Amino acid sequence: MSIDTKEIAPAPTGDLGGLAQGRSGLRTLKNSIAGVVIWGAFLIALIPLGWILWTVLSRGLSPMLDATWWQKDQSGVGAPGFDHNVRGARHAIVGTLMIALGTSVIAIPIAVMTAIYLVEYGRGGAARAISFMVDILSGVPSIVAGLFIYAIWVTFFGWQLNGFGSSLALVLLMVPVVCRSTEEMLKLVPNELREASYALGVPKWKTIVKVVLPTSFSGIVTGSLLGFARVAGETAPLLILAQYSQFLNQNLFSGNIAALPTLINTNLPNMAGDPVSADRVWGAACTLILLVLVINLIGRLIGHFTKVKG
Template sequence: MTMDVKDIAPADAGDLGGLNHGRSGIRAAKNSLATVVIWAAFVIALLPLAWILWTVLSKGLSTMLDVTWWQKDQSGVGAPGFDHNVRGARHAIIGTLMIALGTSVIAIPIAVMTAIYLVEYSRGKVAKAISFMVDILSGVPSIVAGLFIYAVWVTFFGWKLNGFCSSLALVLLMVPVVCRSTEEMLKLVPNELREASYALGVPKWKTIVSVVLPTSFSGIVTGSLLGFARVAGETAPLLILAQYSQFLNQNLFSGNLAALPTLINTNLPNMAGDSVSADRVWGAACTLILLVLVINVIGRVIGHFTKVKS
């Protein structure tokens, strides 16, 4: 007895349809579960950040919005007959900007040129050695960088400490951050752009300057700002190399120089029993957050108006 295939096809098709429907349901359940887990992880990561921002802003915003915070330093604090309730931080704000800008002037060109060499030119052992050293620098603790500069600057040469020493120590921390981010941005530039430029007879160095760098400029700016944000809040090298001063010092290469992290460290021991010291600590922390925010907004604006349009 023979059986026609058409007689069993509908039943098999129904079984296969049910099997596919079951698999689709399992996939949908897994997708929903993964979505819930990802959103939960996002919320868990966001909660500490929101808590920190709320704590700093609620306790330091009023101090930061006071005009005297930006106009006065702490000259005379501790002297007889002086108002000890002064909450000025002009000396620390200017010192932080000077140290961070001095670091950026040195670190950003070195990091960008190193990234260009690694991506565009070198393909051998030299590139591997340089890449390895950048990885080593990215893992160096900030206190070790400060001790290294102290050993070279004071122990070996016998020179006096100043704010520039802090900038040199922070260069060691900023270079790997900017170098790695710039390297990734250069790798994202399509090779077709380089090949089109070479086909027109443009030299390689001019292709880099005229095609590669403008295409990745917004990413390079973002990486530079990440490095700036890191060095602006570093404390350990400043404790060793930039001795705190209550006075405004506008010379990066001479004398003690205050900064917002050292202002926080100086007032932190008296924070529990002195409301003025507590206001200075929270005001300096809030000012650091505002400083990083403003720098990032400026970088975004610069990157928006300078990126290559499609």
């Protein structure tokens, strides 16, 4: 939209009397229209958010607040002689946390070091190529990342599927997110601080480790936690690589492993006729939102207490 400067700031017409004629009617009208449009867009954007929260909370809160949700897995469900109505999600909660942690342990160092290379060292063609790769990686659909790891893991090496395979696929999704946010944080560190450190005879690598990284620490932590929250909700690679298990599996490196998204996926087909399945679905959705919320809060708190002032 082009801005007509004449309308916004009418040129004074000589004497002060021209300024005292009140606000230009046309400008006031435009301002009101723009205000209505902006507020309207904001409210429209809020509707789906509120709707989602309401749906998930109203249906998922009660199964989630039950103690069995956190204490029990779904051992025996489906087998004769067992209680088929267990609403436990311990196996999926633990699985989600383990897979996301496994992902973070690998992805965060790679992402942070890539960002350090790009901001502090990268010059010319190599840096541009890597930056481009990160862009491409951030656009890779999660199911493609899952298939890629499947191709290596199963087709090429012939290994058994396990949770760690899905962590590897999620690494591909997490690295670009954390890398980009870390890059932004490193760029925010004023160059004067680097120069101050060089001028004291401190080598470049030590300047980065002791001056640049501490200064941007809170931002890097926040970005990493947002990356964690992002991969915790991913589904496609888990379907392919971790699949699903109704038992609590505490070993990331062996056997199928459940996660909250795959718990939803497993119970979805029975949801219509079975209130217990519906509870599991909405409870898992609610738990995922809670998890993301808690992680965001942790990120904010760490950011708040380690933020560099001044």
